[in-house]
Every structure is written in structure tokens, then in C-alpha cells.
Amino acid sequence: MIFGSPETLFFRLVALLVAATVHEYAHALMADRLGDSTPRLMGRLSLNPIVHLDLLGSILLLVAGFGWAKPVQVNPRNFTDWRKGMMLVAAAGPLANVTLLFLLGVVFQLGVISPQTFLGRLILATMFINAMLAVFNLLPIPPLDGSKILSGLLPPAQAMAYDRLAQYGPLLLLVIIMLPGRIFSQVIGPPIFWLMSQALGRGGP
Numbered sequence: 001m002i003f004g005s006p007e008t009l010f011f012r013l014v015a016l017l018v019a020a021t022v023h024e025y026a027h028a029l030m031a032d033r034l035g036d037s038t039p040r041l042m043g044r045l046s047l048n049p050i051v052h053l054d055l056l057g058s059i060l061l062l063v064a065g066f067g068w069a070k071p072v073q074v075n076p077r078n079f080t081d082w083r084k085g086m087m088l089v090a091a092a093g094p095l096a097n098v099t100l101l102f103l104l105g106v107v108f109q110l111g112v113i114s115p116q117t118f119l120g121r122l123i124l125a126t127m128f129i130n131a132m133l134a135v136f137n138l139l140p141i142p143p144l145d146g147s148k149i150l151s152g153l154l155p156p157a158q159a160m161a162y163d164r165l166a167q168y169g170p171l172l173l174l175v176i177i178m179l180p181g182r183i184f185s186q187v188i189g190p191p192i193f194w195l196m197s198q199a200l201g202r203g204g205p
Contacts, residue, residue, distance in 0.1 A: 011125035026096030087152025105199030142169025
């Protein structure tokens with residue numbers, strides 16, 4: 001089966017629903033708190049997973065183990081400082097995933113749940129997808145969150161030059177995605193597993 005075993009498919013589906021919802025809701029909530037009601041008006045200030053899922057990103061995550069959710073639309077003109085606002089909104093998604101990752105890891109560190117049980121394996125899968133979404137979205141490639149964070153950190157002149165490269169971002173992202181699995185995994189794999197090991201208490205279960 002292209003999706004793996006039925007259990008693996010179930011774990012990935014649940015993990016995707018949880019991680020993508022947390023990620024996009026965090027974007028929407030941050031934008032709303034900073035004065036932009038666009039996500040609220042578009043129905044994205046919600047914990048309903050359906051409004052946040054992207055078809056292609058979801059399929060890739062189920063098949064390949066990495067992917068993305070539907071981007072939250074914001075209007076930077078509603079922010080007091082639009083560059084800082086965009087950076088904070090972008091950072092909110094990955095930060096929410098990392099936060100949830102570490103919260104879930106507590107159940108293993110305290111020995112509340114065995115990683116060998118069905119629930120334990122489900123939580124581990126959810127932790128992994130949260131780590132993957134955080135790391136993947138921090139890549140400084142438009143339209144990923146990392147590009148907006150980097151743009152907000154650069155001096156204005158350099159940020160404008162960098163932002164002009166955004167038109168090539170989707171193509172570059174496609175090229176990276178189509179790289180042989182081993183090459184791509186060498187880029188995002190180490191930080192993902194480092195986050196997992198830290199959340200599980202230096203070495204995991």
C-alpha cells in the first residue's frame with residue numbers, strides 16, 4: 001500500500017488533523033491579536049481541521065511524511081508594524097507545533113503512557129508530524145513561514161531584495177520536494193529527530 005499499513009495511515013491522518021490545525025490556528029490567532037481580523041472573517045480562527053487542510057499538502061504528508069496546510073491569509077496593513085507583524089504571525093505556527101510536541105512528550109517522560117501501546121504510538125506519530133511541520137515550515141523558502149521570519153529579521157533594503165525572490169519560491173520548493181528522498185531527509189531529518197529526542201527526554205522511549 002502506498003500509504004503504508006492501515007494503522008500507519010490512521011496515525012498519520014490523526015496527527016495531520018491535530019498538527020495542521022494547531023499550526024494554522026496559531027497563525028490566525030496571532031494575526032487577530034495583532035489587529036488583523038482577516039483570518040477571523042475568512043473562518044480560519046477555528047479549531048475545525050477541515051478549514052485548514054490543503055489537498056496537495058495533506059496527500060504529500062500522508063505519502064511522504066512531509067507537507068503543509070492551507071496558508072492563513074492576512075492583511076499586513078492592519079498591523080501597527082507590518083514587518084514585525086508578519087514575522088510574528090509566521091513564527092506563531094512553528095512555535096505552536098514545537099509547544100505541542102513538548103507537551104505531548106511529557107506523557108512519556110513521566111511514564112504515564114507506554115510508547116508500545118496503541119495510544120503511545122499515536123502520540124509518537126503526532127509528535128513527529130508536529131516536529132516535521134515546524135522544521136519544514138522554517139525553511140527560508142517562500143511561501144513557507146521561514147521566509148517571512150527571515151524577511152522580518154533582515155534590514156529593510158535587504159528584505160526588499162529577498163522578497164523579490166518570492167516569485168521563484170514555489171518553483172524552488174517544488175525542486176527541493178522532488179529531490180531524492182535521502183537528500184531531502186538529510187536537510188530536515190536531523191532537526192526533526194533532535195526535537196523529538198529533546199521532547200522525549202534526551203533519547204526517547
